[in-house]
Structure formats: structure tokens, C-alpha cells
Amino acid sequence: MRLREAKRAQLAARGLGSYPNDFEPTHSTAEAYALFIAQRAWLEPFSPLAPGEEAAPETGKGGPQLEAPWLRLAGRVRAINVKGKVAFVRIQDRGAIDLPTLRRRENALRVEAGLPERDAETATFQLFFSRAEDEERFDLLFKSDGEQPPLLDVGDIVGAGGLPFRTQTGEPSLRLRTGMGQAPTLQILTKSIRPLPDKWLGLQDKELRHRQRYVDLIVHDEVRARFAARARIVSAIRRFFEARGYLEVETPMMHGLIGGAAARPFETWHNALGVPLYLRIAPELHLKRLVVGGLERVFEINRNFRNEGLSQRHNPEFTMLEFYEAFATYQHLMTLVETLLEELSVSLHGSSTLHFGVDAAGEKRAISLAAPFARVSVWEGLQRWGGLSAAEVHDAAILRAKLRGLDLEPAADAPIGKLQMDLFEAVAEPHLIQPTFVTAFPIEVSPLSRRNDADPRLADRFELYIGGFEVANAFSELNDPDDQYQRFDEQVQQKAQGAAETMDMDLDYIRALQVGLPPTAGCGVGIDRLVMLLTNTESIREVILFPLMRPEQFGAAGGDDASADAQASDGQEAGAGAATGRVGGGAEPR
RNA sequence: GGGUCGGUAGCUCAGUCGGUAGAGCAGCGGACUUUUAAUCCGUAGGUCGAGGGUUCGAGUCCCUCCCGACUCACCA
Numbered sequence: 001m002r003l004r005e006a007k008r009a010q011l012a013a014r015g016l017g018s019y020p021n022d023f024e025p026t027h028s029t030a031e032a033y034a035l036f037i038a039q040r041a042w043l044e045p046f047s048p049l050a051p052g053e054e055a056a057p058e059t060g061k062g063g064p065q066l067e068a069p070w071l072r073l074a075g076r077v078r079a080i081n082v083k084g085k086v087a088f089v090r091i092q093d094r095g096a097i098d099l100p101t102l103r104r105r106e107n108a109l110r111v112e113a114g115l116p117e118r119d120a121e122t123a124t125f126q127l128f129f130s131r132a133e134d135e136e137r138f139d140l141l142f143k144s145d146g147e148q149p150p151l152l153d154v155g156d157i158v159g160a161g162g163l164p165f166r167t168q169t170g171e172p173s174l175r176l177r178t179g180m181g182q183a184p185t186l187q188i189l190t191k192s193i194r195p196l197p198d199k200w201l202g203l204q205d206k207e208l209r210h211r212q213r214y215v216d217l218i219v220h221d222e223v224r225a226r227f228a229a230r231a232r233i234v235s236a237i238r239r240f241f242e243a244r245g246y247l248e249v250e251t252p253m254m255h256g257l258i259g260g261a262a263a264r265p266f267e268t269w270h271n272a273l274g275v276p277l278y279l280r281i282a283p284e285l286h287l288k289r290l291v292v293g294g295l296e297r298v299f300e301i302n303r304n305f306r307n308e309g310l311s312q313r314h315n316p317e318f319t320m321l322e323f324y325e326a327f328a329t330y331q332h333l334m335t336l337v338e339t340l341l342e343e344l345s346v347s348l349h350g351s352s353t354l355h356f357g358v359d360a361a362g363e364k365r366a367i368s369l370a371a372p373f374a375r376v377s378v379w380e381g382l383q384r385w386g387g388l389s390a391a392e393v394h395d396a397a398i399l400r401a402k403l404r405g406l407d408l409e410p411a412a413d414a415p416i417g418k419l420q421m422d423l424f425e426a427v428a429e430p431h432l433i434q435p436t437f438v439t440a441f442p443i444e445v446s447p448l449s450r451r452n453d454a455d456p457r458l459a460d461r462f463e464l465y466i467g468g469f470e471v472a473n474a475f476s477e478l479n480d481p482d483d484q485y486q487r488f489d490e491q492v493q494q495k496a497q498g499a500a501e502t503m504d505m506d507l508d509y510i511r512a513l514q515v516g517l518p519p520t521a522g523c524g525v526g527i528d529r530l531v532m533l534l535t536n537t538e539s540i541r542e543v544i545l546f547p548l549m550r551p552e553q554f555g556a557a558g559g560d561d562a563s564a565d566a567q568a569s570d571g572q573e574a575g576a577g578a579a580t581g582r583v584g585g586g587a588e589p590r
Numbered sequence: 591g592g593g594u595c596g597g598u599a600g601c602u603c604a605g606u607c608g609g610u611a612g613a614g615c616a617g618c619g620g621a622c623u624u625u626u627a628a629u630c631c632g633u634a635g636g637u638c639g640a641g642g643g644u645u646c647g648a649g650u651c652c653c654u655c656c657c658g659a660c661u662c663a664c665c666a
Contacts, residue, residue: 045624083629084622122626130623149618168624198601198615200627205597207658262666308665407663421666445666463666473666501666550657 023159023189025074029125030095030102032071035164036172037106041066043113048163048175068163070182073174074189076218077156078124079199082142085131088173089186090124091158096221097228099123106172118170123221126173127160127186134178134185141186154199155192161185210547223542229348230531230543234301236347237527240340241323246297251286253279253303257504260284260448263306264500266316279305284448284522285509287324288477291520292512299323301527312539313469316548319527326518330460330476333523334437337464337472338371341435341530345369348534356467356536367467367533369435375462377440378420381428399423417442417457432465441475447487447503449475467533474523481513 027035036042045063049055055065075091082088103120110117131138139145141152152158161183162176176185202219203209209216209223216223238248256275258265260282268277283300290298304320325332342352352370359365376384382393392398399419403410406426410419420442432438441461443451449459461475478484488505495502531543541547 079626081625081628082622083625086623086625088625088628090626119626124626126626128624132623144619146619154616167626169626171624171626173624195600195616200615201602204602205658206660264665306665309663311665312660314665418666425666441666447666470666 020187020189023074023183023187024072025093025159026070026072028095029073029075029091029093030098032073032125032164032174033095033099033102033106033172035069036166037102037109040113042164042166042172043106043109043115045166045168045170048165050163050177050180063166063168068165070161070177070180071164071174072159072161072183073125073127074157074159075125076192077152077154077158078218080142080152080154082150085138087129087131087138087142089127089129089152089158089160090122091127091160092124092218095125096123097224099125100221100225115170121221123224126167126171127162127176128165128167128173129176129186133176137185141188152186152188153192153195155194155196156188157190157192159183159187159189206541207549210541210549211552213545226531226535226537226543227545229535232348233344233531233534234527236344237301237321237340240343241297241299244297244336246299246323246325247295249287249290249295249298249300250302251280251283251290251300253305255280257506259503259506259509261304261306262447262501262503264308266305266307281306282320282524283322284524285506287322287522288517288520289509289512291324291326292515292517296326296518297324310548312541313529313532315528315540315544318540318544321525321527321530322522324477324520324522326520328521329519330439330462330474330521330523333474333521334373334375334462335371337474337523337525338373338435341369341466342371344530344534354534354536356533357538365433365467367434369466373435373437373464375437375439376428378424378438378442379440381424381438382420384428385431386423386427393420402427415442415444417444421445429465430468433468435464435466437462437464446475447491448478448484450478451483469529470526471529471533472523472525474521477517477520477522479513479517479519481510484513485510 041064046066047063048068049065050070051067053067073091073093075093077089078092079090080087081090100121100123103118103122107117107120129138129142140150142150144150160174160176161178162174162185165173165175167173178185197203197215197219199219203212203216209220217227241248254268254270254277255265256277258278258281260280261284263281265278265281268279269275270277282304283302287298287300299321300323301319301321303317305317306314307316308314310316325336328336345352345354353366353368355364356367357365379390379393382388383390386402388398388402394416396416396419399416400410402423403419403426406423408422408426410422414422424438428438439462440452440455440458441449441463443449443457443459446459446461449461452458452460459475461473463470463474464472478487488503488510491502492505495504528540528543531537532540535543537543
């Protein structure tokens with residue numbers, strides 16, 4: 001690293017500037033690559049001619065000479081391969097996400113043309129620099145002059161200009177050229193002074209990968225691809241709802257009351273108003289207020305915050321899709337969710353079948369998102385997987401005994417609906433691999449759901465399970481203000497008895513219901529878990545760019561941390577345990 | 591909080607019975623005019639997570655602590 005800082009100084013000293021910002025690429029690497037498969041002649045090795053340039057047979061090594069447009073590319077250097085008087089530099093830019101797809105498309109064309117297939121996984125684009133093109137620059141960047149090492153390093157951001165051509169081995173490349181009023185062959189735009197990890201194995205330490213996601217994204221193609229997929233999924237969800245007349249809205253992240261779900265909140269404080277606020281645990285009550293206000297179809301994709309533990313499937317802040325539709329029931333929403341998931345799978349994978357995890361035999365587990373999904377009621381599930389008879393499902397003593405048999409100690413005052421759900425989750429969830437709507441929830445665990453007309457013990461509600469975990473939760477909304485008041489009141493009493501995860505009495509919400517909520521159904525979908533499912537990812541931390549982690553300690557023992565390097569002259573005490581990154585000399589890197 | 595595993599060069603990892611600290615990649619020097627995990631020759635790089643103990647001698651054995659991964663519990 002010290003050596004690289006010296007190189008940066010050298011660049012400045014030679015008038016090559018540090019941190020120039022006037023280089024304008026004409027193409028991304030993917031756009032450049034697309035040129036190579038747009039016409040048949042470019043599929044086989046050729047040498048480039050600038051527009052108007054005369055062919056010169058002696059320079060035509062590698063195939064016929066073809067006229068080609070001048071390109072400027074910019075990207076991060078991922079590999080340098082100097083071979084005598086020529087150098088190959090592989091760069092990576094935003095086109096890396098699309099390059100594998102383009103390479104596969106090229107292979108299809110090559111097969112059609114009778115040419116051998118080529119490696120399709122590489123996400124970098126090759127630059128070809130012949131020393132004859134610009135000896136001085138070539139030597140500066142790639143050769144040692146006895147004192148000064150080569151100035152170009154893996155990790156640097158470069159700008160390159162030249163003509164597209166295909167090498168003898170068939171690799172689409174940019175042949176760096178100078179002159180004709182164009183930018184120089186190759187220039188360093190940003191010097192990277194911190195070396196990248198191993199070029200093949202990358203970063204293996206999960207902690208480092210999550211803390212230094214910027215490095216993770218540079219060196220791991222599959223990580224980049226996964227987050228690109230996430231963006232496509234979210235975008236497709238928006239289009240899906242917009243096409244159905246839904247309005248996307250944003251409701252408060254800071255709430256004065258806890259509501260919309262059962263979870264512990266993060267607490268904060270507003271100084272000017274002098275009131276406590278809670279980061280929202282769900283947007284539900286605000287979205288339903290909007291339906292009262294006449295926005296009959298609304299959706300929100302935003303963060304929820306729950307002050308709970310971390311696990312492979314839990315992050316304290318997570319992204320939730322919630323949508324509400326007036327004059328619909330939870331039955332309608334089942335159809336809607338089926339359609340959404342099938343469309344997402346098809347648009348992402350080209351198929352309604354995807355693979356998620358492995359089964360007991362270690363085989364890839366196929367999941368079919370083709371509608372319709374299976375449906376099972378909570379009571380049926382207890383019978384099917386819990387070994388209960390139809391009568392035992394309603395016997396609190398039996399349920400308690402079963403739970404104890406599973407080492408789950410039910411609360412002494414737990415209502416029967418809570419016992420049923422606890423047992424259901426324990427015995428049924430592992431079986432819900434293929435998409436399954438669980439329906440007919442006990443009313444006691446559904447404080448915001450409409451009561452079932454036929455059976456007052458049940459709520460008009462479903463949860464969707466896929467791959468053994470909950471993906472969606474929906475119900476026909478309770479729109480009777482008196483009933484809602486009662487249920488809030490029960491929550492408040494539970495809280496008074498010490499329950500940590502309850503809702504507050506929300507009198508404004510009651511007032512909204514008194515104004516009148518049309519018959520409405522609403523649904524919440526955990527976006528992170530949905531992305532996990534659609535990208536075959538086992539951990540929620542792999543689908544969240546910056547998952548919550550314990551704060552990093554800078555300035556502790558050990559040389560290679562940002563504050564020690566950046567503030568080497570900072571004489572403050574930074575002993576282990578003293579610096580937390582927020583206090584003292586251990587400042588965060590900027 | 592419990593259990594299991596781990597922390598050795600910038601990165602990925604070896605390190606036998608307790609006996610001079612190792613490799614590949616990256617770096618640095620050299621050769622090479624179509625490579626693509628380039629190749630070949632040379633070279634440099636270490637407070638073995640921290641502290642204590644046992645020992646003639648500790649990366650290795652013991653104790654305490656720190657950090658992390660996985661997992662269980664917790665988490666509608």
C-alpha cells in the first residue's frame with residue numbers, strides 16, 4: 001500500500017494528474033461487447049481500421065481488417081498480463097452484470113456459425129495494448145525503469161480509447177490506439193492504493209465481505225449478480241402493481257405509537273416536540289388510513305425495523321412490501337400473490353420452477369411457483385402434521401402437552417388460538433416447501449383481521465409459506481371500529497401484564513375506521529426473503545447490501561485498518577477496547 | 591445465552607510427536623509481440639488474535655479473555 005501511494009505521487013509528478021475527471025466513456029463494456037455479436041464478420045478474429053483508414057496487410061495479424069468505430073471505455077483493472085511488447089488488461093465496469101448473458105448469446109451465434117464455444121462466465125472486458133502504439137506510455141504503465149515500478153496496478157480505475165477487434169484466440173477486445181483527436185490509449189483515472197484480495201478466491205471471510213461490501217462487489221461476480229437480481233425483482237413488483245391501478249405511497253418511518261404488528265420497536269426521541277418516537281415495525285395502519293381517504297389501491301415498499309435478534313432469516317431492518325385493495329378479500333389476494341410470484345419467477349428465470357436449497361438427500365430442491373398454490377387451514381395442518389384428531393385440535397390440554405413434548409413451554413394464560421399457532425409452526429412449517437397458503441387463522445393471533453362470518457373463532461387471513469418459511473401474510477381487514485377498539489384494548493391489557501410485543505391503542509386509527517374503511521384486503525410480503533427464494537440464497541445477509549453488524553473497532557491493535565493508515569500521525573491512545581469507531585482517535589474512514 | 595468450529599504473510603490456506611515460520615496468488619526485479627487462472631527465473635514479505643502458565647524450548651499443550659462463522663434458543 002505504501003508503494004502504491006508512491007506511485008500515485010509519481011503520476012502527479014509526471015503531469016499525468018491524479019484524479020482527473022474529464023474522461024467520458026462512449027460505451028459500457030457490455031455495449032462494446034454487443035458490437036461483436038451484432039454482425040457476422042465480427043464473430044471471427046479481425047483487426048480494426050479506423051473510419052477512413054487504409055488497410056495495411058502487414059499489421060493485419062489475427063484476421064482480416066475491418067472498419068470499426070472508435071470506443072472509449074472506463075473501468076476497474078481486474079487483471080494485468082504483460083507479455084513482452086504487448087499487454088492485456090481486463091477491466092470491469094457496470095456492464096459486468098450483463099457480460100455473462102452476452103457471452104452466452106455469443107456462444108449460441110458461434111455454434112450457429114460453426115465456431116467453437118468460448119468461456120461464458122467472465123465478467124470483464126479485455127484491452128489490448130501493443131507497445132508499438134505508444135512506447136512511452138506502455139513502458140510507464142507496464143515496465144520498471146530500474147527505479148520506478150510499473151505505474152498500473154490491479155484495482156486502478158482506467159480510461160481507455162481504441163478500436164474493437166478480436167484476438168487470435170477469439171476474445172473480443174479493445175485495441176488501444178492513439179491519435180485522430182482521440183483520448184490517449186490508456187490513462188489512470190483513479191489510483192487504487194489498497195490492494196484487492198486474491199484474484200481467484202476473493203474474500204472468503206463472511207464478516208469482511210459484509211463489512212467491506214464494496215470489495216465484495218468488485219471481486220465476486222455472483223454477489224453483483226444477486227443484487228442486480230434484487231433490483232430487477234423490486235422493479236418488476238412495482239410494474240405489477242402499477243399495471244393494476246395501485247398507487248405507490250410512502251408513509252412515516254417514525255411513529256408515535258406502536259402498531260401494525262407484534263414486535264419490539266427501536267425507540268428514539270424528537271427534540272423539538274419533546275416526544276418519544278418509534279421506528280416503525282409495520283406501515284399497516286397508515287396504509288389503511290389511505291384507503292379510508294379514497295386511495296383504494298395502495299402499495300409501499302419500504303423498511304421496517306424490529307428490535308430483535310439477528311439470524312439467517314432476520315435482520316433488524318428489513319424491506320417489506322405491503323399492499324391494500326378496497327373491495328377485495330383475502331381470497332382475491334391469494335390469486336394476486338400467485339400471479340405475482342409466478343410472473344417474477346418467469347421474468348427472472350424464464351420458468352415458474354426454481355431451485356432453492358437442498359433436500360434431505362442433498363439434491364437441489366425444485367420449487368414450482370406455477371399457480372394455483374396448495375391451501376391448508378391451520379386446523380387441517382395440525383391434524384395432518386401434528387397427529388391430532390379433529391377434536392383434539394380444540395383441546396387446550398392436548399395442545400399444551402404436545403408443545404411440552406417439543407420442549408416448547410406455552411404461557412400459562414395463552415388462549416387456545418395461540419396454542420394452536422405455536423404447535424402449527426412447530427410441526428407444519430418444515431413441510432411447507434412447495435408454495436402453500438395457510439388459511440383460517442385463530443382470531444386471537446390476528447388482531448387486525450376481519451372475523452370469519454361462518455366461524456367467529458377464525459380470521460379471514462392467510463400466510464404464504466415457501467421453502468419452509470413465511471413469505472407473505474394477508475387478511476381481509478377488520479373495518480368495524482368497535483371490534484377494532486376491543487382488540488386494541490386486549491393488546492393494551494396484555495402489555496399491562498408484561499407482554500413486550502403488543503400494539504398501542506391507536507385512537508386516530510379508530511377514528512379513521514369510524515369515517516369508514518371500505519371492505520378491504522391487505523398483504524405484506526418480506527422482500528428480503530422473497531429475494532432469497534428467487535436467487536437461491538440461504539442467508540438474509542446475502543441479499544441485504546449492508547446487513548447490521550456489530551460496530552467495527554478502528555484503531556485497535558493491528559496495522560491494516562483505515563484509521564491507522566489514514567491518521568498515522570494521530571497520537572491519540574487507541575488501545576484495544578478503548579476505541580469504538582465513534583469516540584477518540586478511532587475515526588471512521590471517509 | 592448454550593453447543594461446534596475457527597483467528598498464521600495483503601488474500602486463500604498448510605504447519606506432523608513441542609525442536610530454526612511454509613505454499614499458491616498478490617507485490618518487487620528479469621525474460622517473453624495474441625494472453626485470458628499466461629508461463630519461466632529470481633526476490634521480499636510474520637508481534638502465529640491478546641494476556642498468562644507449563645517447559646531447556648510453545649504456532650503447537652494448559653488457563654483466561656477478545657473477535658468471528660455455523661447452529662440451537664429467542665424472534666406473529
